[in-house]
Amino acid sequence: MFLPRIARHISTSHVSPKVLLPPNGLNPTLQSMDYAVRGALVQRADHLSRQLRDPSQTSSLPFSRIVYCNIGNPQSVGQPPLTFVRQIISAFAYPNLLSSSHLPPDVVSRVRTFLDASHGAGAYTESPGLPLLRERVASAITDRDRVASHPENIFLTSGASEAVKTLLSIIVRGPQDGVMIPIPQYPLYSATITALGGVQVQYFLDEDDNWSLSVDQLNQSIEAARANGVSVRALVVINPGNPTGQVLSRKNIEDVIRFCHQHNLVLLADEVYQSNVYVDHKPFISFKQAVSQLGLDVELASFHSVSKGIMGECGLRAGYVELHNIDRRASDLVYKVLSVGLCSNAIGQVAIDTMMNPPRPDEPSYDLYRSEFDGIFGSLKRKSILLCNAFNTFEGVTCNPSEGAMYLFPNIALPQKAIREALSRGMPSADVLYCLELLEETGICVVPGSGFGQREGTLHFRTTFLPPEDQIEQVAEQMRAFHHKFLNKFS
Amino acid sequence: MFLPRIARHISTSHVSPKVLLPPNGLNPTLQSMDYAVRGALVQRADHLSRQLRDPSQTSSLPFSRIVYCNIGNPQSVGQPPLTFVRQIISAFAYPNLLSSSHLPPDVVSRVRTFLDASHGAGAYTESPGLPLLRERVASAITDRDRVASHPENIFLTSGASEAVKTLLSIIVRGPQDGVMIPIPQYPLYSATITALGGVQVQYFLDEDDNWSLSVDQLNQSIEAARANGVSVRALVVINPGNPTGQVLSRKNIEDVIRFCHQHNLVLLADEVYQSNVYVDHKPFISFKQAVSQLGLDVELASFHSVSKGIMGECGLRAGYVELHNIDRRASDLVYKVLSVGLCSNAIGQVAIDTMMNPPRPDEPSYDLYRSEFDGIFGSLKRKSILLCNAFNTFEGVTCNPSEGAMYLFPNIALPQKAIREALSRGMPSADVLYCLELLEETGICVVPGSGFGQREGTLHFRTTFLPPEDQIEQVAEQMRAFHHKFLNKFS
Incomplete structure (x- = not known):
């Protein structure tokens, strides 16, 4: 329909060779990446x-x-969204709703708190997220684990993916650096390590034992990599598992932590499915809690997301990473890398709060939230x-x-x-x-x-x-x- | 307040050396990056x-x-947000508002269109964005330039920053590759090129001539870089300028295009301030239009964002890149790189539509929009x-x-x-x-x-x-x- 108004121009006879052509004209590591x-x-x-x-x-x-x-x-x-989440984010995006609509009073007061502590949905926040939201996330993690969590270690990101990519980017320094990943694994890890030009150091989960993780396997894997001259720097663990669906036992979790401690590995714990546990005999245990309880100073990054769980708010692109036992100079580098992307979206940041701090039983939104969640x-x-x-x-x-x-x-x-x-x-x-x-x-x-x-x-x-x-x-x-x-x- | 319930554990005496410590334990290119x-x-x-x-x-x-x-x-x-934008995104986030609130009918019908063409705010979209929104962006660009724009060349991203980083990542293959950037420049460019391990090839804007851009400068700059063994692959131009505020003349724009054509450079046009032009004698001219009118097959990526302009919706993290004259295999690589981050946030994608397709004069939202915009x-x-x-x-x-x-x-x-x-x-x-x-x-x-x-x-x-x-x-x-x-x- 726009065609009659479109200018048509005759190309000059000189056609220059294109710059961006495979195989040699495009970044080779990105070409070799699979997702x-x-x-x-x-x-x-x-x-x-x-x-x-x-x-x-x-x-x-x-x-x-x-x-x-x-x-x-x-x-x-x-899958329908949780009403509480959508009420909060819509009113945060359009504060006129606070006076004119029929929102529950706890929604109204929470949104007012967020508006007071921010410049609203349309302003860049601080690079690692709004300070109030980082505090509230840390406080919720403290409640979850009974181990202190500190706001300055919380970075709100565009989904957990951005956090994972950022951490891997500071860990992988060059082609000699390896990161241990489970096989099978979520291909974000293999793709990012490939893109960074590092080495995937694979360890196999045991399908015959419900995808459990054995220290023997970890040892075999790291020894083989080191024998090949790889500098193994970090280990990825996904719990509950993706694509495998297993929930790690406390023993398995402690094994992984001790292994990282023994071999000086940064532990990257993908815990985005922590609310999706369907068996009673294996409750979710966070690596943060287990590291603290073992009293080991393992460097840990734990990832979480609003995309999974019961919210399933993938489209909001919001997640976070909590750093633990990580030197301030390394977390400053995480801060700097995130700052080049300015910040994650403010509405998504607010959604993280609804995940970490759902309505309490004494709040008006609780009953509906509970019934939707349980359903x-x-x-x-x-x-x-x-x-x-x-x-x-x-x-x-x-x-x-x-x-x-x-x-x-x-x-x-x-x-x-x-x-x-x-x-x-x-x-x-x-x-x-x-x-x-x-x-x-x-x-x-x-x-x-x-x-x-x-x-x-x-x-x-x-x-x-x-x-x-x-x-x-x-x-x-x-x-x-x-x-x-x-x-x-x-x- | 959580302290009494926090477990306290005594650390073991063995303290392992940290992995993530400067200078050698952290990615050196990221450490050297400035922003x-x-x-x-x-x-x-x-x-x-x-x-x-x-x-x-x-x-x-x-x-x-x-x-x-x-x-x-x-x-x-x-600066207040535009009401139209916030009505659209809040109703998209919480569709209950469509029946219960006092939204203008054009807002209601537009949101219904978006809901029908998507799975709502909470679902991942296709990696380059919702097909309907890519079509509507392409159609608006076609109207702007009188040159056909195609939806498959539009990629909706988390701000223009993500698009810039993605394009640079496919262009810079290794330490020999250079990208020309203006000096002064917006440090996203220098930071990203540094992070990718490439070379910043600087060309100076002429402060004495209102920050204009001269072909002599471009030639000097590329010759010096090539003499140093740099493979110069792309040129960044920012129009209107950041931090310099100039608007390029048509002649300057055509000079840049011919220079890129002559030297086989990909042209990266940062046009995020295209609505922020305050002088009548230099209207904004898009590089896409100018490339087309010159009939040259220069490979072009043009960036735009909801963060600037009159909307100023920085917190929504939404932007796009339009590719032009770029080989399908290169745009497939852009697609793949973006897919590792899954997609940009759906609410931000919808906000891009409000920027590209504001209310028309015959629509109920127009008068308020016009008065807020003009103010x-x-x-x-x-x-x-x-x-x-x-x-x-x-x-x-x-x-x-x-x-x-x-x-x-x-x-x-x-x-x-x-x-x-x-x-x-x-x-x-x-x-x-x-x-x-x-x-x-x-x-x-x-x-x-x-x-x-x-x-x-x-x-x-x-x-x-x-x-x-x-x-x-x-x-x-x-x-x-x-x-x-x-x-x-x-x-």
């Missing part, structure tokens, strides 16, 4: 999704919509069990239960013919073929295990269990039908 | 500000508050003139007018004694001493010229002209009194 959670398979899903929405195409696809199980993005598949939590727990049980009835599939987080990571034994087919099509692993065919046949989008790392010779995929409860059984049945068809096709 | 806009002086200002707010300290400071002129953060110094714009223009005129009456100070942006960058001739004093105190430049004493005496926080780069032997500072109109005269008078006192002290 499966949003990789080629997901882009294919987006393409199919557009095809389904396009009225000009009479779709010949065998499904009517894409079911995105590739990413922990609860609200994209129908979502109960549903997540039921869905995780339902889907896991279903997988365990599929031929050649075994799946550890999801004790926490939002994912299942079933092990899939595929026929040799499928493995050869994937190889002949240049795929890195046969689970890519499996996931691609699943997408094309059912519209269900999951991520191949090879995107997270897995033991040689094993195949997996990661799926969320986030689709609504009234659809999850159908998802399981569609996957079952596909699975058997796939086995038949390649048997 | 003056939020540097040591600003941290001193924050310290003083806390001192002023602390009721337990009877403050002996000679001022009652800090006037933050160090950063273009309009709402932190009292802020007129005030900015008057304040820039008032403060600039004041500076030009100070002894030894000359200041180019601010044709655009939010800054003045006066040239200050300081006595030799002050220069020696700064040197003896280890300061990089005497303007640091000047700005520090200004802060300590008046509470006014500005940034030394050395933080932006300046010609050897010259001294400057950058100040915003953002404080409210009823205070700006007082600010000018305080600065005048300080200036003369400073000159006397060191004469």
